Amino acid sequence: EWSSQPEVTAAHPPKNAAGDGDRRPISTVLIIIAMQTEALPLVNKFHLSEDIDGSLFPKGVPWVRYHGIYKELHINLVWTGKDSILVEFSKFGCVLAGVDSIGTISASLVSYASIQALKPDLIINAGTAGGFKAKGACVADVYLVSNVAFHDRRIPIHVGKLSTGDSLDMSPQDEVLILANDAVVKDMEGAAVAYVADLLSVPAIFIKAVTNTVDGQKSIAEEFLQNLIAVCTTLAQTVSQVVDFISGVYQIIG
Ligand code: ADE
Numbered sequence: 001e002w003s004s005q006p007e008v009t010a011a012h013p014p015k016n017a018a019g020d021g022d023r024r025p026i027s028t029v030l031i032i033i034a035m036q037t038e039a040l041p042l043v044n045k046f047h048l049s050e051d052i053d054g055s056l057f058p059k060g061v062p063w064v065r066y067h068g069i070y071k072e073l074h075i076n077l078v079w080t081g082k083d084s085i086l087v088e089f090s091k092f093g094c095v096l097a098g099v100d101s102i103g104t105i106s107a108s109l110v111s112y113a114s115i116q117a118l119k120p121d122l123i124i125n126a127g128t129a130g131g132f133k134a135k136g137a138c139v140a141d142v143y144l145v146s147n148v149a150f151h152d153r154r155i156p157i158h159v160g161k162l163s164t165g166d167s168l169d170m171s172p173q174d175e176v177l178i179l180a181n182d183a184v185v186k187d188m189e190g191a192a193v194a195y196v197a198d199l200l201s202v203p204a205i206f207i208k209a210v211t212n213t214v215d216g217q218k219s220i221a222e223e224f225l226q227n228l229i230a231v232c233t234t235l236a237q238t239v240s241q242v243v244d245f246i247s248g249v250y251q252i253i254g
Pocket of ligand 1: 128129130131167168169186187188211212213214220224
């Protein structure tokens with residue numbers, strides 16, 4: 001539960017209206033990001049430094065933590081890093097680079113480990129997403145998501161606006177399930193982060209910028225790659241506005 005209390009100083013945290021809990025400002029924010037291209041504009045915007053010590057996470061994991069202080073907030077940005085096994089090949093068959101650790105498995109693991117290590121007051125899962133034209137989503141729109149659901153688990157959870165699965169493309173079966181989730185946007189991490197945040201009782205918000213539509217005529221992968229860099233700049237601007245808003249917002253404890 002949060003409230004905006006600009007007139008109250010951190011030195012004199014008030015009791016909440018019901019008198020049943022203390023308030024203190026949100027202090028530690030954990031931003032979870034799957035792609036390096038999504039992460040770097042934010043690392044630059046908040047002047048974050050890479051954690052070279054690497055002691056926060058178990059040996060061998062590719063996860064990268066950047067951190068710094070911005071408007072009195074302790075900002076931690078954790079990027080899931082490059083997969084050590086999967087690589088991308090050029091059309092001539094050369095190995096280009098490791099592939100970002102996208103998808104729900106890495107998102108869950110990194111969320112769990114980062115929450116344990118950093119005890120954040122708030123998680124922000126920021127990233128790109130495919131959008132449904134039929135629901136009004138256009139390329140470069142940024143969505144602040146309130147509800148999330150998985151679409152490729154055959155266990156119905158609740159209806160959500162963001163639907164998460166482990167594929168960038170969309171099979172006809174996926175489409176039916178995603179639309180049953182009433183989704184406007186689909187991504188590959190949100191519901192996984194939501195699951196872990198919920199397990200560990202940490203509030204989370206989801207900010208998703210549309211790189212491509214998924215229900216049009218264009219190839220999803222081509223449109224995604226075409227728009228990725230520009231849309232990540234827009235994503236960074238929006239995340240930074242949200243973080244500006246969060247600085248000075250009180251959370252109610254207990
Ligand atoms: N991220 C960006 N575009 C996406 C798509 N079409 N599906 C899932 N995640 C995405």
